[in-house]
Amino acid sequence: MESKELILEVKKLxxxxxxxxxxxxxxxxxxxxxxxGTTLAVVGESGCSKSVTMNSIMRFLGRNAKVEAESIRFxxxxxxxxxxxxxxxGIKNPNGAEMRALRGPQMSMVFQDPMSSLNPVYKVGDxxxxxxxxxxxxxxxxxxxxxxxxxxxxxxxxxxSRIDCYPHQFSGGMKQRVVIAxxxxxxxxLIICDEPTTALDVTIQAQIMELLKKLQxxxxxxxxxxxxxxxxxxxxxxxxxxxxxxxxxxxGSLEDIFDHPSHPYTKALLRSVPVLxxxxxxxxxxxxxxxxxxxxxxxxxxxxxxxxxxxxxxxGANIPAYEIAPGHRVRCVQFxxxxxxx
Amino acid sequence: MENQVTGIKERNKSASASLLxxxxxxxxxNRLAMVGLVVIIVMVAACVAGALMGVDYNTPDLSNMKxxxxxxxxxxxxxIGRDLFARVLYGGCYSILIGVLCAVLSNVIGAALGxxxxxxxxxxxxxxxxxxxIFQAFPQLVLVMMIVAIMNQRxxxxxxxxxxxxxxxxxxxxxxxxxxxxxxxxxxxxCEAFGMSNRRIMFGQILPNVMSPIIVSTTTNxxxxxxxxxxxxxxxxxxxxxxPTWGNILNAAKSVAVVxxxxxxxxxxxxxxxxxxxxxxFFGDGLRDVLDAKQQ
Amino acid sequence: xxxxxxxxxxxxxxLRTWFPITKGSFKKVVGHVxxxxxxxxxxxxGETLGVVGESGCGKSTLGKSIMMLEKPTGGQSLFxxxxxxxxxxxxxxxxxxxFRCKVQMVFQDPYSALNPQKKIYTSFEEPLIVHGIKSQQERExxxxxxxxxxxxxxxxxxxxxxxxxxxxxxRLCIARALEVMPEVLVCDEPVSALDVSIxxxxxxxxxxxxxxxxxxxxxxxHDLSVVQYMSDRIAVMxxxxxxxxxxxxxLYDDPMHPYTRALLSAIPVPxxxxxKKRQVLEGEVPSPIRKPTGCAFHNRCPHCTERCKTEDPPLxxxxxxxxxxxxxxxxxxxxxx
Numbered sequence: 001m002e003s004k005e006l007i008l009e010v011k012k013l014x015x016x017x018x019x020x021x022x023x024x025x026x027x028x029x030x031x032x033x034x035x036x037g038t039t040l041a042v043v044g045e046s047g048c049s050k051s052v053t054m055n056s057i058m059r060f061l062g063r064n065a066k067v068e069a070e071s072i073r074f075x076x077x078x079x080x081x082x083x084x085x086x087x088x089x090g091i092k093n094p095n096g097a098e099m100r101a102l103r104g105p106q107m108s109m110v111f112q113d114p115m116s117s118l119n120p121v122y123k124v125g126d127x128x129x130x131x132x133x134x135x136x137x138x139x140x141x142x143x144x145x146x147x148x149x150x151x152x153x154x155x156x157x158x159x160x161s162r163i164d165c166y167p168h169q170f171s172g173g174m175k176q177r178v179v180i181a182x183x184x185x186x187x188x189x190l191i192i193c194d195e196p197t198t199a200l201d202v203t204i205q206a207q208i209m210e211l212l213k214k215l216q217x218x219x220x221x222x223x224x225x226x227x228x229x230x231x232x233x234x235x236x237x238x239x240x241x242x243x244x245x246x247x248x249x250x251x252g253s254l255e256d257i258f259d260h261p262s263h264p265y266t267k268a269l270l271r272s273v274p275v276l277x278x279x280x281x282x283x284x285x286x287x288x289x290x291x292x293x294x295x296x297x298x299x300x301x302x303x304x305x306x307x308x309x310x311x312x313x314x315x316g317a318n319i320p321a322y323e324i325a326p327g328h329r330v331r332c333v334q335f336x337x338x339x340x341x342x
Numbered sequence: 343m344e345n346q347v348t349g350i351k352e353r354n355k356s357a358s359a360s361l362l363x364x365x366x367x368x369x370x371x372n373r374l375a376m377v378g379l380v381v382i383i384v385m386v387a388a389c390v391a392g393a394l395m396g397v398d399y400n401t402p403d404l405s406n407m408k409x410x411x412x413x414x415x416x417x418x419x420x421x422i423g424r425d426l427f428a429r430v431l432y433g434g435c436y437s438i439l440i441g442v443l444c445a446v447l448s449n450v451i452g453a454a455l456g457x458x459x460x461x462x463x464x465x466x467x468x469x470x471x472x473x474x475x476i477f478q479a480f481p482q483l484v485l486v487m488m489i490v491a492i493m494n495q496r497x498x499x500x501x502x503x504x505x506x507x508x509x510x511x512x513x514x515x516x517x518x519x520x521x522x523x524x525x526x527x528x529x530x531x532x533c534e535a536f537g538m539s540n541r542r543i544m545f546g547q548i549l550p551n552v553m554s555p556i557i558v559s560t561t562t563n564x565x566x567x568x569x570x571x572x573x574x575x576x577x578x579x580x581x582x583x584x585x586p587t588w589g590n591i592l593n594a595a596k597s598v599a600v601v602x603x604x605x606x607x608x609x610x611x612x613x614x615x616x617x618x619x620x621x622x623x624f625f626g627d628g629l630r631d632v633l634d635a636k637q638q
Numbered sequence: 639x640x641x642x643x644x645x646x647x648x649x650x651x652x653l654r655t656w657f658p659i660t661k662g663s664f665k666k667v668v669g670h671v672x673x674x675x676x677x678x679x680x681x682x683x684g685e686t687l688g689v690v691g692e693s694g695c696g697k698s699t700l701g702k703s704i705m706m707l708e709k710p711t712g713g714q715s716l717f718x719x720x721x722x723x724x725x726x727x728x729x730x731x732x733x734x735x736x737f738r739c740k741v742q743m744v745f746q747d748p749y750s751a752l753n754p755q756k757k758i759y760t761s762f763e764e765p766l767i768v769h770g771i772k773s774q775q776e777r778e779x780x781x782x783x784x785x786x787x788x789x790x791x792x793x794x795x796x797x798x799x800x801x802x803x804x805x806x807x808x809r810l811c812i813a814r815a816l817e818v819m820p821e822v823l824v825c826d827e828p829v830s831a832l833d834v835s836i837x838x839x840x841x842x843x844x845x846x847x848x849x850x851x852x853x854x855x856x857x858x859x860h861d862l863s864v865v866q867y868m869s870d871r872i873a874v875m876x877x878x879x880x881x882x883x884x885x886x887x888x889l890y891d892d893p894m895h896p897y898t899r900a901l902l903s904a905i906p907v908p909x910x911x912x913x914k915k916r917q918v919l920e921g922e923v924p925s926p927i928r929k930p931t932g933c934a935f936h937n938r939c940p941h942c943t944e945r946c947k948t949e950d951p952p953l954x955x956x957x958x959x960x961x962x963x964x965x966x967x968x969x970x971x972x973x974x975x
Binding site: 045046174232233290291 | 692693803805806833834835836837838839841842845860861862863864866867890900901902903904905906907908909910913916918919922923
């Protein structure tokens, strides 16, 4: 794979939180890559650090977080088609000029809760235009025109009057469209969507997902979709990254994950979610036990205590990832006859 | 199996005290709060011991009027020759008594009314909030003068009465707001679903969750009322002159001549007030840290 | 038919729960939020009746109205006592107190359903004390029996809620509801606050308990896949009304109401080889304060006719299937009234 094709490549990302002088490693050796113009779905339960991983890349974490990585390379595309690589791990100040220049025009984020993502005292149009004015320095009037142009594309009807509304005059789905507009206004290449529809109803979720898909197909955007919903993954993703307790346990293409799920956790996750049209009397599989507390994890595989296929070797200290098919990585000792990758 | 079924409570008695123990340990580790607690205990003990031993605070030593601190009179004597050390000890008893009594009473009233207003809401709430606003708008000083005028005397009772009826509003507001939000908690709905009475839910279920802010506000109110008493006594509207309180002792230092020439008359009672109020505030802060459930 | 063998436990007739909207200092009522607006349902003993709908459709209010935690504005809610039915909405204080032992509720948020200042033991004991079980031994027996149902050791009772995970807490909440030995359990989104890997544990547990105690569930949730997994029959609600009521299987195989169809098609399915044709609904759920005239769904319905805009369709059985009810003008020819 040429690196030009990869818009984001993360190698061995580690994030540590310090509280009460105690260090807790939350994100552990996470490596993944996003191909240009595709969707990567990051799946996992709450507490699996999928959001922390993305916030580490965007450097949105507070002072008590330490972000280290071998490499976080973001490759932007210049207007003339040449690649412009940025090494994010070397940037010292998380809120310095370098990082801020990237956020917005290059990569942006859509957050989970549309209700609290918008400032209630400003008009939505101004909130969308703000990023544009900040980054391009164009006048307020020009920015307004661009917002007016963007709104219909995102399915916000009647932009002329909607642009001067306040967030409380919008419904949840419309607010999320405005949040997407804020993320889209500077025309970034990479959009990170952190559970964009979890707070919304299913029919509205369907609308938003259609919109994201349309943006990707028509404008060639790359999307990282963080979700816990396997159904959404099946519909949206090209590649899937399954996370558990701060580790990537399985990474592969959509077909790899759904047709040949290999890590016991992925398998269990796929079978424990109720699916429409289950036969009568068919029982859901359960994953025993509870999600462990990240502060007191034992060495070895994090899933070992809940795993049906756990062996002595799973408790060993160092478990690498094995490449069981091109591009399909699994972090489980069952597959140790395959080549190791890092 | 069968004997395992019953006697759950008996078998687990030791575990039940663990939270309290944990809180105590947490408090012991809070240095500032411990300093506060020690100062409070020492001062209260000294004042009570002094009062019990019957130190003479009232007989003037006519040969030693306005004498500075010495071996005979530890803190010196006041303008008419009374021993200041005895007066500060005795006055401490009254001052602390006023502070504690007023704080407890006003907090009980405020908490009870706040619970009723917050839990029932609607018209009861509206009425109580209006009443509290009226009390809040009324200047305390005018109220004190009115009472003195009506009763035609100054005394401990007046002060208690006034402090309590003008002091319950902050607690009332705080408790009311807590109840307004806590009554929507699911566990309250669960109790309703079991058919528990309003009284049981209000005081049995919600109150324990509001207890820690109430306790903290009580301690800080003690400090507040001690200062209030000192201020009112200083301008001569507080407790009758015959009863020494820290404020009353300060009252002797009203003239510029005394302030400049006999510093001990105002420094020692002033120091006592400052020290005690500071200690109480440290103690309250420590309690807040320990009791705040959100930090657990 | 199967229906005749089943014993009706609850008869809900035209139940309405409206919340007044007031304005100004004189509290003039200017309108109503019609959260539940004329719901009629039968609940059979031993079944699970699923209630599904989007936020704001009134499903939670329906659950609270059945529990009488919200007093209904109108209609009847008849509960079986022996061979008789009594109207719950007209119960006296004492009758209501007894009714609380018959019908219990499990709430959405297990994190706030247990009083954080009290030991689980106290939270469990209090309902029993209130309901007059005097001896401590008897109370502890009831508590342990309920705990065994949810696979939690009785010794855990001496802990505080914060020592438990979300799934354990929800199991504790179920156990607490069960200790007064209710006949009906109203479950309001019991798993939506839980992690996906924990949901299955709780759902399966609830199924096992139902089998063991012959409990009746009214299972309210927004997630149709979960509701379908749990329920024998499903009621689909839209803006305070039941628009379709059918056996769980029939609803999935042959959804009739356009809203049910849209809801089914909106659910993403984790199957990459059979992507379904999605029908995306336009617009959003209207406010329950200003409901559209006629059929409440008409402004989002792809099959809307002039008649739908003025006339509200009643809930009627499908021709040839008494158990499948739908409220839609499209089926006027096909339904028997």
